[in-house]
Amino acid sequence: MVDGPRLILKGVSSLTNLTLRIEAPPSRVPVAAFASVLTETVSILTDLQHSRSQRVVTWYLTDLKIGSAVAVLTPEDISDESLVVGTEFVNGLKSAEEGRALPEYFSATSLAKLTSMVRMLGTPGIEFLEASIERSGAPIVSARATNNVRENIRRLQQPRRRSYGSITGTLDTISTRKDTKKFQILDPVSRRPVSCQFSVDQIDVIKDALTKRVVVSGTVVRNITGQPLRIEDGELQVLDPSTPLTNLIGVDPQFTGGLSLPDYFERIS
Secondary structure, eight states, X not given: OOOSOOOOSSOOTTSEEEEEEEESSTTOSOHHHHHHHHHHHHHHHHHHHHTTOSOOOOEEEEEEXXXXXXXXXXXXXXXXXXXXXXXXXXXXXXXXXXXXXXXXTOOHHHHHHHHHHTTTTTSTTOOEEEEEEEETTEEEEEEEEOTHHHHHHHHHTSOOEEEEEEEEEEEEEEEEOSSOEEEEEEETTTTEEEEXXXXXXXXXXXHHTTTSEEEEEEEEEEOTTXXXXXXXXXXXXXXXXXXXXXXXXXXXXXXXXXXXXXXHHHHHO
């Protein structure tokens, strides 16, 4: 009997494979740059996985070409969930490069990691980072990222509009750091994690709401494209699982974020 995951090196054609390639002259990619790409990529994949479930999925290095700076990462999980997570990563890279909106499902932490990952791009000899996802040898999606990602993320994280409103989603993350205490919910309209600060006396209520569906009302801060960034002075209400969503829409006409009811229900399903 062989202990450990049963993976075959040189890529695994029957599983999800994420390929990363740094475009640079042969044997001229700094070790620190290549290591940063691998480290930050795996960290972002872990963040994206956490937003879906509490399962821990390990990604393995199954192919490596040093001279041309190409690495293939393969998850131990063979379910479709890893394919979805890998696709979200590549789509996020593409979205950040295009600069029209912040990547879906990327938290502020993941965006900071992405910014760090592309820092070396644009330096002499290092042109871009290419990422692609495939399943059973069939390509799914690919993206190229340049140093434009850093400026695009910085610009799209700037607050441009504040208005009273509410956002409904599952409370999936709580941070109790000494300087800032906040929780995070996933907005089904923008598919973006939205943060909200809370005080020490609210911590028990927030912990009880973890993994539950909630409504947070307050000042919604949005970027230039209208994506919600955070909620200030938020009031949290835990929803009864039996509460019809139509009741909430009656209370808050902006509940669907401007989507029609059919589009809203399709987005959250």
